[in-house]
Amino acid sequence: MHIPDGFIDIPTSVAFAGLAAAGVAISLKGARASLDEKTAPLAGLTATFIFAVQMLNFPVAAGTSGHLLGGALAAILVGPWVAMLALTVVLIMQGLLFADGGLSAIGLNVFNMSVIGVWVGYGAFLLVKKFLPKNKSSITFAAFIAGIISVPAAAAGFVLQYGIGGTATFSVSAVLAAMVSTHILIGIGEGIISALAVGAVMASRSDLVYGYRGEKVTLEMRKSL
């Protein structure tokens, strides 16, 4: 999903870099509220885990591979603001150190995977959680669905960018159909990995899961009323 240099023209790349920078600036503020002595190292671990798992391309249909994007996973583990920063750090490292994702495309990639991936993933998580019983396995199941939905959403972000400033002239609807259908398959992998990771943390240290902690706090508050 990392866009290389050249797919999208420079004006569009610059515009999305501006949007991505605005998103990061807001998340720098938003992240403060959920970062303290205890959660800051965990947030660092989450970013590191996403970097590591993004290296693990898994095969999907016919000669295609995909890898975790991690937006939904990070949002559930450490909250959406911190998750945006975690994904942004990962994407910058990949572009600068490993030539993965074009340097002129960093803004495009941050917009798709950090802004869209995190917020669509987190939104889906909250929505699914709402309709499920308040227990631990609901959190894991919601992570599964959030992971699945976040990937085609991020892929649609690319199609938007292609529609505005693609350097090729193939029809946008053809690119949309191909991107979304391919990334639904990759999204299933994303859902499975997200559920496994969230499930493992829920089983060992559910108190560390942002998307569950909120739940517990409200429950305890209700009890104390």
Next chain:
Amino acid sequence: MKKDKKFLVAGFALTIFLAGFASFYASSSPDGLEKVAEEIGFSETAKENANAKSALADYGVKGVDNARLSTGAAGVIGVLATAGISTGLFLVLRRRSGAEK
């Protein structure tokens, strides 16, 4: 606090294992976007990454011929760099204990 430390150490060890060892077994097929670009026909519009000749380009350490070693070392370097920079950033941003809420 001690429990947190244990969790962090275990988690970090897992990331080193994944990036340093398991990464060698990752699929090298084109990813979703590359595949779509090939199928539709715009893959040639990609330009070479400005860092394509850098020491760690494409998750390998330049000069290390053993593929397992090269990918693994690149993965470990990436893990250390990401852990250092992200944890540093989050520690700088955190609310200081005792500071205003």
